[in-house]
Amino acid sequence: MEIAVCVKRVPLVGSTFMLTDDAMAIDTSRIGATLSPHEENAVEAAVRLIEVHGGSITLFSVGSAQAEEQLREQLAIGADRAVLIETEGTEIDSQATAAVLAQAIDQDATDFDLVLLGTESADSGGYQTGIRIAHALGRPVVTNVKGLDITDNKATCERAVGAIREVYEVQLPAVISVLDGLNIPRYPSVPGRIKARKKPVDRLSITIPEPTTIRTSLRVPQSADKGAINLGSGQQGAKALVEVFKQIGVM
Amino acid sequence: MILVYADHDRGVIEPLTFQALTFARDIDPDVHAVLIGGSSAGLNASTAAAELGEYGAQVVHIAGLSDYSDYAPLAAARALVTLLGSTGAQALIAASSPRGNEVLAHVAAITDRPFVADCYSIAIGAPHKIVRARWAGNLHEEVDVDAEAADVLIATVFPHITEATTAPAAGAITEFTAAVSQDDLAVQVINRVGASTGGVTLPEAKVIVSGGRGMGGPDGFGILESIAAALGGTVGCTRVVTSAGWRPHSEQVGQTGTKVAPDLYLACGISGATQHLAGCKNSKTLVAINTDPDATIMNHADYIIVGDVNQVLPMVLQEIQDAKS
Structure with a gap:
């Protein structure tokens, strides 16, 4: 089974956001980077599928040259090669991202049975890249997937709706976008990291389409300083809390 | 006129849809809702239309698709594309629910238009001026959306920024037919497992x-x-x-x-x-x-x-x- 996984490097944000002076980006000078969370699950799913079915995994990413760091990390987990379509530091909109990824997957020498990615990215949260890639490649797509099993070239996918799970079936080749909760991603092993150093990260140049959605500014929403009321501690706090429960009508 | 895609599960309308209707009314009071269902989708058209009317839907367009189970995202999108063509809506809005985002992303992909998810505010114009969520609302992003590319603006509304308020309107049912192929129905709910344990979700x-x-x-x-x-x-x-x-x-x-x-x-x-x-x-x-x-x-x-x-x-x-x- 040949699997393509699309991944995105995003800033590793803790509890606060600092913006650049022009308010056009997150100030990443003092923070690290990570993989967008759902995509950690996508790579883990791919590795598990290859363990059962054989085959190989190719990572695709659109981003800065530094995204190689995240690609190496995922190569260490079990992907075989990576393709990085470098942008010159500027972020591109969802429509353009999907177009570039679809072209890269389409023109790759490998015919992929499956394209995996996150349903939405942690930063832009556009909810569309997988769907647009599927349309561009002429393949079916299942999104929001939290359970995945492939037998006889057919993927059985589960997604959560309230307390129940919906089941979908789709014939490969297909695009499947996943969510956190699909699995618990593994950490790279030391031998995995050593092997990853020798795995190829190819650079691919693709003309980026003109953007249709253009950022004019970012802002950190004023967190209404709620001026929390301290209920005290111990027994006194517990009593006061129960009074609050009565006041707001939950008791 | 603004079309609001009403996400429902077996006829139970996703509560966020009422927020989306309220949000849409602020952009243009002429709001129509769309319900997509099939014979087995458990959709009671008149009950659902009455609910949508309560929240300001002047007209409720309903497509009953054959072979449509509980939900088939691409088929729903195909029906919406048909309706966009025949009604001349200036925008297609939905709640930012899994189904809302999915169906609207399909519509955007089919028609090669931008799709703006998780909006806080929308001003239709040239360009469209939008404030939307990044990082699930921890950052707000102001964007200009090209009005030529987005001749119909396709967008979802960030949850819980608008309180759903009623504004009783006719909710007049109009049925429409949509050309949906078997390929459009290839991805759909075929089963539901882990039925509710009775606990609160x-x-x-x-x-x-x-x-x-x-x-x-x-x-x-x-x-x-x-x-x-x-x-x-x-x-x-x-x-x-x-x-x-x-x-x-x-x-x-x-x-x-x-x-x-x-x-x-x-x-x-x-x-x-x-x-x-x-x-x-x-x-x-x-x-x-x-x-x-x-x-x-x-x-x-x-x-x-x-x-x-x-x-x-x-x-x-x-x-x-x-x-x-």
Whole structure:
């Protein structure tokens, strides 16, 4: 089974956001980077599928040259090669991202049975890249997937709706976008990291389409300083809390 | 006129859809709703249309598709594309629910238009001026959307920024037919498993008692279950907790879990990472119990107790039981 996984490097944000002076980006000078969370699950799913079915995994990413760091990390987990379509530091909109990824997957020498990615990215949260890639490649797509099993070239996918799970079936080749909760991603092993150093990260140049959605500014929403009321501690706090429960009508 | 895609499950309209209708009315009072269903989708057209009318839908367009089960995203999108062509709507809006985002992304992909998810405000113009969520609402992004590319603006509304208010309108039913192929129906719900256990689910819970790393381990959640049961609520947790395998992912509240807005969110041993706050900061009352008075969650809480959850929570449970007896 040949699997393509699309991944995105995003800033590793803790509890606060600092913006650049022009308010056009997150100030990443003092923070690290990570993989967008759902995509950690996508790579883990791919590795598990290859363990059962054989085959190989190719990572695709659109981003800065530094995204190689995240690609190496995922190569260490079990992907075989990576393709990085470098942008010159500027972020591109969802429509353009999907177009570039679809072209890269389409023109790759490998015919992929499956394209995996996150349903939405942690930063832009556009909810569309997988769907647009599927349309561009002429393949079916299942999104929001939290359970995945492939037998006889057919993927059985589960997604959560309230307390129940919906089941979908789709014939490969297909695009499947996943969510956190699909699995618990593994950490790279030391031998995995050593092997990853020798795995190829190819650079691919693709003309980026003109953007249709253009950022004019970012802002950190004023967190209404709620001026929390301290209920005290111990027994006194517990009593006061129960009074609050009565006041707001939950008791 | 604005078309609002009404996300429903077997005829039960997703509550966020009423927020989307309210939001759409502010852009243009001429709002129409769209319901897509099939013979087996459990959709009672007149009941659903009456509900949508209550929230301001002048007209409710209904497509009954054959061979459509509970939900088939591409087929629903195909029907919406047909309707966009025949009604001349200036915008297609939906709630930012999994189905809302999915169907509208398909419409955008089919028609090669931009799709703007998770909007806070929309001003239609040239360009369209939009404020939307990034990082699940931890950042706001102002964007200009090309009006030529987005001759019909396709967008979803960020949850819980607009309170759903009624504005009774006719809700007149208009049936329409859509050319949907078998390929469009290839991806659809074929089965439902794990039927409700009768417990309260996170999105509908009025009370959520949630635990983080500070609960110490899976055993620490027993007390949270007891408090949740005593208050008729349910248990939630953070991503750290599910990643450690302490609790199932279905209980995870946050950017990559469930986003909730209960009457009471009791955050126990939770530091308040942006990932988690994105899922709970719309709670009506947020109470935090934490040993660290400077934890981020304390700045977002209405009430705080500084203390060790292992000591405080049993006292809280006792006080609830005493108050009830």
